[in-house]
Amino acid sequence: MAHSREAVLETLKEFLRFPSVSTDPAHAPDVRRAAEFTAGLLRSAGLDARLVESEGNHPLVRADWMGAPGKPTLLLYGHFDVQPPDPLDEWTSPPFEPEVRNGDIFARGACDDKGQVLIQIEALARLLSERGSLPVNVKILYEGEEETGGQHVTAYLAAHADELAADAALVCDTEMFAPDLPTICTGLRGIVYGELLVEGARTDLHSGVYGGAAPNPIQALATILAELKDRDGRIRIPGFLDRVRPPSPEERAAWARLPFDEAEYLEKEIGAPSLVGDPAIPVLERVWAQPTLEVHGIRGGFTGEGAKTVIPARALAKVSMRLVADQDPAEAAAMLSAAVERVCPPGVRAKYTAFHSGAPSLIDPSSPFIRAAASALTETFGVETVYMRSGGSIPIVGLFQKHLGIPSVLMGFGLPDDNLHAPNEKFHLENLHRGIDATARYLAKLGE
Amino acid sequence: MAHSREAVLETLKEFLRFPSVSTDPAHAPDVRRAAEFTAGLLRSAGLDARLVESEGNHPLVRADWMGAPGKPTLLLYGHFDVQPPDPLDEWTSPPFEPEVRNGDIFARGACDDKGQVLIQIEALARLLSERGSLPVNVKILYEGEEETGGQHVTAYLAAHADELAADAALVCDTEMFAPDLPTICTGLRGIVYGELLVEGARTDLHSGVYGGAAPNPIQALATILAELKDRDGRIRIPGFLDRVRPPSPEERAAWARLPFDEAEYLEKEIGAPSLVGDPAIPVLERVWAQPTLEVHGIRGGFTGEGAKTVIPARALAKVSMRLVADQDPAEAAAMLSAAVERVCPPGVRAKYTAFHSGAPSLIDPSSPFIRAAASALTETFGVETVYMRSGGSIPIVGLFQKHLGIPSVLMGFGLPDDNLHAPNEKFHLENLHRGIDATARYLAKLGE
Numbered sequence: 001m002a003h004s005r006e007a008v009l010e011t012l013k014e015f016l017r018f019p020s021v022s023t024d025p026a027h028a029p030d031v032r033r034a035a036e037f038t039a040g041l042l043r044s045a046g047l048d049a050r051l052v053e054s055e056g057n058h059p060l061v062r063a064d065w066m067g068a069p070g071k072p073t074l075l076l077y078g079h080f081d082v083q084p085p086d087p088l089d090e091w092t093s094p095p096f097e098p099e100v101r102n103g104d105i106f107a108r109g110a111c112d113d114k115g116q117v118l119i120q121i122e123a124l125a126r127l128l129s130e131r132g133s134l135p136v137n138v139k140i141l142y143e144g145e146e147e148t149g150g151q152h153v154t155a156y157l158a159a160h161a162d163e164l165a166a167d168a169a170l171v172c173d174t175e176m177f178a179p180d181l182p183t184i185c186t187g188l189r190g191i192v193y194g195e196l197l198v199e200g201a202r203t204d205l206h207s208g209v210y211g212g213a214a215p216n217p218i219q220a221l222a223t224i225l226a227e228l229k230d231r232d233g234r235i236r237i238p239g240f241l242d243r244v245r246p247p248s249p250e251e252r253a254a255w256a257r258l259p260f261d262e263a264e265y266l267e268k269e270i271g272a273p274s275l276v277g278d279p280a281i282p283v284l285e286r287v288w289a290q291p292t293l294e295v296h297g298i299r300g301g302f303t304g305e306g307a308k309t310v311i312p313a314r315a316l317a318k319v320s321m322r323l324v325a326d327q328d329p330a331e332a333a334a335m336l337s338a339a340v341e342r343v344c345p346p347g348v349r350a351k352y353t354a355f356h357s358g359a360p361s362l363i364d365p366s367s368p369f370i371r372a373a374a375s376a377l378t379e380t381f382g383v384e385t386v387y388m389r390s391g392g393s394i395p396i397v398g399l400f401q402k403h404l405g406i407p408s409v410l411m412g413f414g415l416p417d418d419n420l421h422a423p424n425e426k427f428h429l430e431n432l433h434r435g436i437d438a439t440a441r442y443l444a445k446l447g448e
Numbered sequence: 449m450a451h452s453r454e455a456v457l458e459t460l461k462e463f464l465r466f467p468s469v470s471t472d473p474a475h476a477p478d479v480r481r482a483a484e485f486t487a488g489l490l491r492s493a494g495l496d497a498r499l500v501e502s503e504g505n506h507p508l509v510r511a512d513w514m515g516a517p518g519k520p521t522l523l524l525y526g527h528f529d530v531q532p533p534d535p536l537d538e539w540t541s542p543p544f545e546p547e548v549r550n551g552d553i554f555a556r557g558a559c560d561d562k563g564q565v566l567i568q569i570e571a572l573a574r575l576l577s578e579r580g581s582l583p584v585n586v587k588i589l590y591e592g593e594e595e596t597g598g599q600h601v602t603a604y605l606a607a608h609a610d611e612l613a614a615d616a617a618l619v620c621d622t623e624m625f626a627p628d629l630p631t632i633c634t635g636l637r638g639i640v641y642g643e644l645l646v647e648g649a650r651t652d653l654h655s656g657v658y659g660g661a662a663p664n665p666i667q668a669l670a671t672i673l674a675e676l677k678d679r680d681g682r683i684r685i686p687g688f689l690d691r692v693r694p695p696s697p698e699e700r701a702a703w704a705r706l707p708f709d710e711a712e713y714l715e716k717e718i719g720a721p722s723l724v725g726d727p728a729i730p731v732l733e734r735v736w737a738q739p740t741l742e743v744h745g746i747r748g749g750f751t752g753e754g755a756k757t758v759i760p761a762r763a764l765a766k767v768s769m770r771l772v773a774d775q776d777p778a779e780a781a782a783m784l785s786a787a788v789e790r791v792c793p794p795g796v797r798a799k800y801t802a803f804h805s806g807a808p809s810l811i812d813p814s815s816p817f818i819r820a821a822a823s824a825l826t827e828t829f830g831v832e833t834v835y836m837r838s839g840g841s842i843p844i845v846g847l848f849q850k851h852l853g854i855p856s857v858l859m860g861f862g863l864p865d866d867n868l869h870a871p872n873e874k875f876h877l878e879n880l881h882r883g884i885d886a887t888a889r890y891l892a893k894l895g896e
Contacts, residue, residue, distance in 0.1 A: 023754030084756055090651065148754055175657075189656060193755045202719025203538065206869040208637060208840025209623075210717070211740040211770050212681075213731050215724045218743040218765070219673060226674035229667060231793040233660075269658070271650025276663045276795040283661050292659040295666040296758050297749035302766060306471030306596055307641045307803055308532055309768060309841075310744050310869050317666070318750060320757060322659050345679040347724040355755055392656025393757075421654040421758050 005433055008122055009105070011041065012432065015080075015114045016098040016107040022058055022081035022148045031058045031144040034080040038117065038142055039063075045125035047140065057152035058144035065124075065138045071447050072369075073137040075166035075406070076124075077396055078117035078173060079146035082109035083421045090423035103429055110427035111418040116172035117142060119413060119432060123439035135447025139166055143396075146173075149193075149356030150395055157403045168369035169400045170442070172435065174412025177388050178259055179428070182377035182438070184370060185410035187288065187389035188397055190323035190360035192333045196221065196340060198315050200348045204301075205311040215347025217315040218300045224350055225317065227343035228293055228336075233276045235293045237339040243326045245362075247289045255284045258386060269417055288389035292322040293336075319352065322391065329357035358395020363407050369446070373409045376442035380434055392420075411438070453881055456570055457553070459489065460880065463528075463562045464546040464555040470506055470529035470596045479506045479592045482528040486565065486590055487511075493573035495588065505600035506592035513572075513586045519895050520817075521585040523614035523854070524572075525844055526565035526621060527594035530557035531869045538871035551877055558875035559866040564620035565590060567861060567880060571887035583895025587614055591844075594621075597641075597804030598843055605851045616817035617848045618890070620883065622860025625836045626707055627876070630825035630886070632818060633858035635736065635837030636845055638771035638808035640781045644669065644788060646763050648796045652749075653759040663795025665763040666748045672798055673765065675791035676741055676784075681724045683741045685787040691774045693810075695737045703732045706834060717865055736837035740770040741784075767800065770839065777805035806843020811855050817894070821857045824890035828882055840868075859886070 003011070020034035021027040035051055038061045042049035049063035058081065066073070085095035085108045093099040098107035105115070127134050141164065143153040157164065176183040200215040229235050247255070262283055266275055277286045300315025302308035321332050333354040344350040363370065365387055374385040390410070397408040413435040419425045451459070468482035469475040483499055486509045490497035497511040506529065514521075533543035533556045541547040546555035553563070575582050589612065591601040605612065624631040648663040677683050695703070710731055714723055725734045748763025750756035769780050781802040792798040811818065813835055822833040838858070845856040861883040867873045 200720045204870040207742045207744060208770060210735060211742050211839055212725050212734040212738050213723045214718050215720050216743060218746050219677060222670040222673035223679050225667060225670035231671050270662050272648045272663045272795050273797060274795050275661045277660050286660040287658060290660050294655045294659050294664060294759060296655060296756055297751040298666050298746050299751040301745035303745040303747040308744055311742060322656060347720050347722050349721060391659055420657060422652040
């Protein structure tokens, strides 16, 4: 028997209560609990799920259902870890106490990616409950490190390519272009993420006594960041843009037909005085097909209440680059490191250290696995499916291509205003249920 | 009977144990305890000390000894509040558990300014104990807000100018040019201290989804800071340098004779790859007679462990300007605010808000109060007294000039490596005792 909408919602709430923040070692037990919960859901659906351990990493969840000989094998991927919830004081309801308001469920991980993991599992549960079997063979690979570089899954994929052999992957971790507009994502940006550390004097110094002669690492860090990216947002790392592949004329034309209003986007999604970037490049192309250099955090010196007249000894910034085809993460990281050293002003030492990276990916829309997905979505939503790219990074897609040689179908059910990685993350409940319908329909089509 | 060296040291240790951090409201009770302790020391010395209250501010400590009619009146100033002690993990011994190592006492406030307040009080105690009276009239004005803008003392000075009438002020809050080299300071830089806030989108955004179109306040803050000060350290605020008065040729010549070794200064005091600033201007002139624009702290976005791919909604920097004669704090603050708005890049709003300020000051070395001090110092140390300026700011000196019309004698006993405002602040115990000797001798000379 398929689960009722109410039962699915209660399961999702339970799932969302685990603060499975993978970047914070203090939350490792919560990530594990989320893994065990996920495995439990798969077992309830009828799959023989297990945790895969690796010293020092969060566990994976694996399961196989291979009872459809002669039919395709689909690798289902998702992640049960979440982004850190801070700044906490900007949440309307606490991030790990899910609350439904106006048809949306609010919690960290609601959309990214617990809600969409649940879509896959509930689709399997429904098919197994209704038919006693699945229309295709299925392999499950869920991880708990998607938000922190996916070390475990990367090593596992490299070591277990035979075990994971499949015809295609289904990844539910992207968004729809607009509410009620079924969407398949055909491109993802890659990423290089790291820290830029600037060091000056041996110790903090009094700004009165030494100001004017002692180097200031915060000022130097500002100088470096400003040299790497000009005031109009142009990235100035030599060679960085050389490999950027422009979208095809067909792709540009299709994007131009999407329902996109720049003024509304600025007003509703961004809420800043204006957008940034080269006005000659359409906004969608800027976020889908152009690389970025972005500062995610900065700290240095005294930032408490009041005043402290110190010249700090060091300053630090978290800096990433989003990459597009055909850029290479290792090459981009090396270019940034070299550029940092080149533009570093006198008096300080500066070094960029990359933590993790993922390659960009482009997927061929003519694949039968994409066509079946588009058809399942169109039937579920009653609207023609559109193709977009995503500015985000899902490094696993590049790894599936590299280790398994398979394409990934990016069929996602998030909405543009779901506040991923920000306070008040949400997931539209109607999309949770349509996602389950579409996924079950997709598997059925693949098995025909 | 004068106190023994051991007794003075024990008193200083007790004084240093109060974590009287005036910038942190949580430490307000500790600032009050330090005030009460200071008043108690004055009473033990034989003065009728009292606390002066003001709603919402830390108390002042006041006392008068007017038993020398016909003799000059000296206003003794110091402060019993201290800088915040962070970063805590860089202290060898805890900041509020004073420890003597190798002839130095280590604690926050050891030199700035509790050790030097104690010098004044012990000098009074010795004179009163030895003579039964003081050689001059004395007014005491000690505050607990020197490190946070001196709101209370500023208002008190304006309202009680008659009560505080004096012939000169004695301020012990500066340093000697070198160990064993008695020094009088004839100039101080002023200061404007405030916050530079940059705001972009309404909320934190996912850098994958929005990166390339959404403004980044950290990047914008970096751009603003880099526009305000170029990579060689030149301040680029229009008009900012117009009122800077160059040192006299005599002053420049005297500074050139001071025992100063730039390589040793870089190696021992700074410990950075190189100094910064215009190489055409001597280092001492850069820190004594040139203004600065300095970032003391910066924060924005995610700075915890690991990675978070967020575009933050805002970023903040603590920014000050040190000013020299004849710059004006209000004018400089207005110039900086205007410059920030002018260079602010697209997509964000930026605003500089000044918290507190103090005027720069220059003191005439021919004043009889300065000559007597130089003579007392030379006799105590057995070495000719030198004149320097200080790059630091003691706004009270400007206020004494403004409200009381009196010059300040800046006779300080700190050393250049005393780590003011930094971890491991210390005070050289020999200078504590020579300071008491010199101060007692100075008062005696003024009374002759």
